[in-house]
Amino acid sequence: MTEQELLRRESLQKLRELGIDPYPPEMFEVSAFAADIIANYQEEVLEDGTKNRLNYHSVALAGRLMASREAGKALFMNLQDSTGRIQLYLRRDDLMQGEDGTFFDVVIKKLLDLGDYIGIKGFAFRTKTGEVSVHVQEFKLLSKSLRPLPIVKRDAEGNIFDAFTDPEQRYRMRYVDLTVNPDVRQIFIKRSKLVRTMRNFLDELGLLEVETPILQAIHGGAAARPFKTHHNTLDMPLFLRIANELYLKRLIVGGFDGVYEFGKMFRNEGMDRTHNPEFTALEFYVAYKDYNWMMDVTEQMLERVARALDENGGTTVQAGENVIEFAGPYTRLTMFDAIKQYTGLDVEASDESTLRTYCRENHIEIDASMGKAKLIDEIFGEKVEEFLIQPTFLIDYPVEMSPLTKKHRSKPGLVERFELFINGKEVANAYTELNDPIDQRERFEEQLALAARGDEEAMAMDDDFLRSLEYAMPPTAGIGFGIDRLTMLFTGQTSIQEVLFFPQMRPEK
């Protein structure tokens, strides 16, 4: 244990000897918050020059002690609660117990440490330097902190000194990060607001929020390597879901007009600044709609999210050097037109060997297992994706890449699919859902053929899902959003770890 930890444990013992419980069980009634007092405190100056306080005559606050400045027989503290920080003013005279000054001299001045949770009662006032503060009349220790917090200081201009910045420590001890870095707290508040805004929007649309299995015997609905686990009683392998799509569609088969699920997905792939092994998706499916309707709804939903998260209710977000406009309508661009626009290459008129030649000439990595559709996808990923900064619906994909999507109503070889790209990243993927069970079975069989050719991303056959389609699924539109990436976009973060409370880390030591 470090010197400072030992000293705090000694203080803990001395408090107990003085009859003070460092971890009292009873509740502490809070009646005010730091930010509210600072924003709303009022006083008037009388004719004789004295000040008259107009509100917050009696307040009770609780929070962490984050700074302490002794000034003889007075003391200034900073109390941090869930809303922010406020200064406390304590005088020895106010906290005497009869003739006994031990409480102020020993308990408050010696045995209290930065990071301790305290509860105080008193009245608001403005110091002669102009800071709204609370004059403390009663003081109670609520919970003793045994480890020293990193002390981050700010000056009057807002410059930060000695910030707690080491990413490893911040992620491993997010509780410390959240305590000393108020900006981090704001990111997660925004994340919560983003989810809430989407949920409200979907509820207003009349969709039903549902939960589907995370443990699945067949990992379907997407192409990714799964986490595998084992059920002891059933003595069978189970997989953590890589997607929930096929279960949500079964619910549409079952007669719900619309369902949505916010849920964790798990993919056993590499980790980097945009990938965490578990991540959050929003998927929703609506009967009797198609992907054109879904584009309209997506525009409405994201505009609403942008307005909800912007302090001024605006629809733009700064992302690096770019200003993203979330008010619709968004550009709708077919995949073939997008490639033609950014590369001049007409993929529609090209055969597989032409595309292979193009890839080789442009240093795009390909392998023998890739068919024409996969080659087109690679060209898009290398030459187009990063330039789609403003929200753009990329529509009408080759059928081979989209085994769960209905064939295009007028364009042979394509499907009714769109992906939404913002700031060069995919944030949503949507289809007019394939509900023809015979076509779906053939698509699965094509996937099996691709798998045989060496495509590790090919999708597995799901017989029960096919059975459900044979009972008939109404025409349906569906979409999936990456909530983490959307949060990154709206909070200006470039690492997924900054929008996850507890990103995946290797074990310590």
Added chain:
RNA sequence: GAUCUCGUAGCUCAGCCGGUAGAGCACUUGACUUUUAAUCAAGGGGUCAUGGGUUCGAAUCCCAUCGAGAUCACCA
């Protein structure tokens, strides 16, 4: 998985062409009844990530391991 960079006090960092481990904040003691990055005075605190090697001598040079970040690959 590959490559590069990093790991020194509770925190932020300096020291790194080898020669006894440093600063600021935090902490301890003292002064101060309106301070605010409080101030002033004195003081304590280190297995320099871990393990090897080179050397008379390693925080410093070399190797390995662990952890983190960045870039790439795979994916969303």
